[in-house]
Every structure is written in C-alpha cells, then in structure tokens.
Amino acid sequence: MGLIERIFTGVFGDGRNVVAETAHVFRENAEGAAVRQAGIKRQSMQQFASEFAVPRSGFFDRLMDGLNRLPRPLLAFGTIGLFVVAMVDPVWFATRMQGIALVPDPLWWLMGAIVSFYFGARHQAHSQDFQQSIAQTMARVPTVIENTRSLQAMQYDTPQVAQSSPSADLTLGAVTPASNPALVEWQHHQS
Known part of the structure; x- marks a missing residue:
C-alpha cells in the first residue's frame, strides 16, 4: 500500500494534478479558451461601439454612409x-x-x-x-x-431579316394559282 500511496501522492498530491497539467501542454483548456474568446469579443464590440459613439448628423456623413452602401x-x-x-x-x-x-x-x-x-x-x-x-x-x-x-x-429592325427567300419569290408564290381541291369541289356543287 505504501508504494501505491506514494505514486498517487506524487501525481495528485499537494493540490496538483500532473496528468491535467501534462494534458494542457498538448491540448488547450476549453474553459480557458472560452474565457479568452469572450474577452476578445467584448473588446471588439466595445471598439465597434466607440466608433459610432460620435453622432454623425452632417450632410457629408450621411452622403458617405449612403455611398458606402x-x-x-x-x-x-x-x-x-x-x-x-x-x-x-x-x-x-x-x-x-x-x-x-x-x-x-x-x-x-x-x-x-x-x-x-x-x-x-x-x-x-x-x-x-x-x-x-x-x-x-x-x-x-x-x-x-x-x-x-x-x-x-440579325437585329429585328433590319430589312428582310425574317424572310427566308427573296421577296420576288414570295410575291410570285402568292399570286400564282395553285390547285385547291376544296375550291374545285365548291365550284362543282355550285354549277
């Protein structure tokens, strides 16, 4: 019992924790890191607030704020x-x-x-x-x-941009008579 007691006293005695102290060398203490982060955030928020502590009511200040946005x-x-x-x-x-x-x-x-x-x-x-x-x-x-x-x-207002062939051919196609079976049948019934 004496040997084990001496080992535990050496490691954990005198209010020390050698295991925890050794672990802190390799891994950051999460609680201490959270406290430091809170302090950094508090300081940055104070600095940000002090920037806007001076009232900006002039035309130039309002103009610059508007241009920055x-x-x-x-x-x-x-x-x-x-x-x-x-x-x-x-x-x-x-x-x-x-x-x-x-x-x-x-x-x-x-x-x-x-x-x-x-x-x-x-x-x-x-x-x-x-x-x-x-x-x-x-x-x-x-x-x-x-x-x-x-x-x-290809601009829409360019002349003849929508035509697929020259306008003379289109005109000839429109005035040249072609056979129309419905018209022939109608004329046959009329006579």
Whole structure:
C-alpha cells in the first residue's frame, strides 16, 4: 500500500494534478479558451461601439454612409439586369459581350483587384506579360468585328431579316394559282 500511496501522492498530491497539467501542454483548456474568446469579443464590440459613439448628423456623413452602401446592391441588381437583358434582347446583349471580349487581361486583373480589395478580400499578385496579353487581344479584333456585324445583321429592325427567300419569290408564290381541291369541289356543287 505504501508504494501505491506514494505514486498517487506524487501525481495528485499537494493540490496538483500532473496528468491535467501534462494534458494542457498538448491540448488547450476549453474553459480557458472560452474565457479568452469572450474577452476578445467584448473588446471588439466595445471598439465597434466607440466608433459610432460620435453622432454623425452632417450632410457629408450621411452622403458617405449612403455611398458606402451602394456598390453591393448595384452589383447584384446589375448582374440580374444582365440576365434579363439577355432574355429580352439577345442580339443587343451578344453585341455588348463581343465588346467585353476585347478587354485585355491586365484590365480584368485590375478590376478584380479593386473589387476584391473593396469587399475585403486579399489581392493575389499576378505576374503576367502585358505585351503578350495586348497581342492576344489585338488578334481577336477581326473575329469580334465579324461577329458584331453578323449580330447586327440579325437585329429585328433590319430589312428582310425574317424572310427566308427573296421577296420576288414570295410575291410570285402568292399570286400564282395553285390547285385547291376544296375550291374545285365548291365550284362543282355550285354549277
């Protein structure tokens, strides 16, 4: 009994718990972590509240607050609007998308960086060859011009866009008599 008692006294005696102390080296104390997290949240909420403690009643402050709230809804409604326009007038939409195809990649990266910084994301730097991108864009110009011309030719207000053959053939087909069995039978009954 004496040996076991000495072992337990060595491990748990003197108000110590060697097992718990050793476990805390490898695993965080959940209760202590919760207390620290609560303190961090309390401090951040106090800092947030102190930011709005100063009354903002001036025209400039209200204007800036309103402008800061505009980009997200404008981007969301603008994107939905693009879908609506694509369904309402596909030729107009496709023509504008051909123009967007000419935007060089570095400009897309710049726009992506601005939007990602605005919404709080971190910009990842891209090292791309600017001259190669410009050359690729310029190589696409003839195709875009041809696509735009083709799309404009399909516009609803282009003359004869809905006709499947020349108008002279349509006129001839309308005035050339053809056999009509119902008319022949009606004429036969009338005589």
